[in-house]
Amino acid sequence: MTGSHIPVPPISLLVAKFFAPLLAASTISALPAPPVLLTANRPSTPLAGAPFGGMPQIGELVWQNPDGSPGAKLCSAVAVDSAGGDLIATAAHCLGGVVSRIGAPMTVAYIPGSDKGSRPYGVWYPTRIIRPPQWMNGVKNPDFDIAFATVARQGDPRPLAFVTGSEHFGAVPSTGRLAVLVGYPYTSPDPIACRTRVRFRSPTQLELDCAGFPGGISGGPVLTDIDPDTGIGTVVGVMGGYQDGGTRSDITYAAALTPAIRQLYREAAQY
Structure with a gap:
């Protein structure tokens, strides 16, 4: 999904509703099992971050290059449950001033499951950005440092959660x-x-x-x-x-x- 940079149309609500009943049956069984690093029942030893091969529900938020292709790292993000199956969450300070376009200034892309620069689940582009008013307009209340975006992948009508699952x-x-x-x-x-x-x-x-x-x-x-x-x-x-x-x-x-x-x-x- 890196050769074409035509703007992504938003996924229609009808398409999302069509796929929603299939999410549990079709996505969960196909997801890779997580490493013990994520599932062990005690704190890490040592208490420090350790690298692993990535999981589809979590990904990189990156700047777009002028042509819309993925660029430099910006932040991290995670897919979360939604009616349309296309919602990610991240920090509000990661999306300050960001717009939902392709190939324009202040635009970003989401790469779920990325590891060593790979794009195993493609590149997803925001179609809508939701930020709390308590963070906007220079307020930047740290208790509201969270934001959401709906995302879509070029040429694919399926919502994100159908492909990667969601938390x-x-x-x-x-x-x-x-x-x-x-x-x-x-x-x-x-x-x-x-x-x-x-x-x-x-x-x-x-x-x-x-x-x-x-x-x-x-x-x-x-x-x-x-x-x-x-x-x-x-x-x-x-x-x-x-x-x-x-x-x-x-x-x-x-x-x-x-x-x-x-x-x-x-x-x-x-x-």
């Missing part, structure tokens, strides 16, 4: 809950993951201790309850929030999925 969207986890951080650092050709216990900097900010999480991991998911067969888990945050995710590579933050954020998600997911 469930959760709520605020309990202190001490085991969670998995997954992201795409600028400094690595591979995605990295780390299992750690959830702590809280404040009631609205998760604090997660894992070394080796530098720039690029923003927007990557914080997951719980990952199914060892499908890799599908529950998103309880995306890396960002306080200090855009933190100024130290061994401490990462994420805005807690408060009722206000969950309402934004419901609005984004209804199409």
Whole structure:
């Protein structure tokens, strides 16, 4: 899917509704089993990010080149459940000023399951971007550092979740809950993951201790309850929030999925 750069038409709601009943039956059984790195039931030893071969539900968010082809790394993102099956979540600071076009300034693309520059599930382009007003217009409230985008792939009417599966969207986890951080650092050709216990900097900010999480991991998911067969888990945050995710590579933050954020998600997911 790298040779043509014709603008992508939005997937119609009728097409999405047609495929929605097929998602559970056709996607889950075809997904690769996740590595133990994602599913073990204790914190990582050492408590640090480790590279792995990627999972289809999680991917890189990259800048587009002028011709619309994928360019430099920007952030990380994750597919989440929605009525249309075409929704990704990332950090709001990753989508500031971004527009949903192809081959124009301030445009991005999503590459699910990328590893060492591969594109095993193609390149997906935003058709709609949803950002919280609490982040927009210079406000940048760190408790709302999350955004959503609907995406489509050129020449393919199937929604993203039909191809890659999607994670469930959760709520605020309990202190001490085991969670998995997954992201795409600028400094690595591979995605990295780390299992750690959830702590809280404040009631609205998760604090997660894992070394080796530098720039690029923003927007990557914080997951719980990952199914060892499908890799599908529950998103309880995306890396960002306080200090855009933190100024130290061994401490990462994420805005807690408060009722206000969950309402934004419901609005984004209804199409």
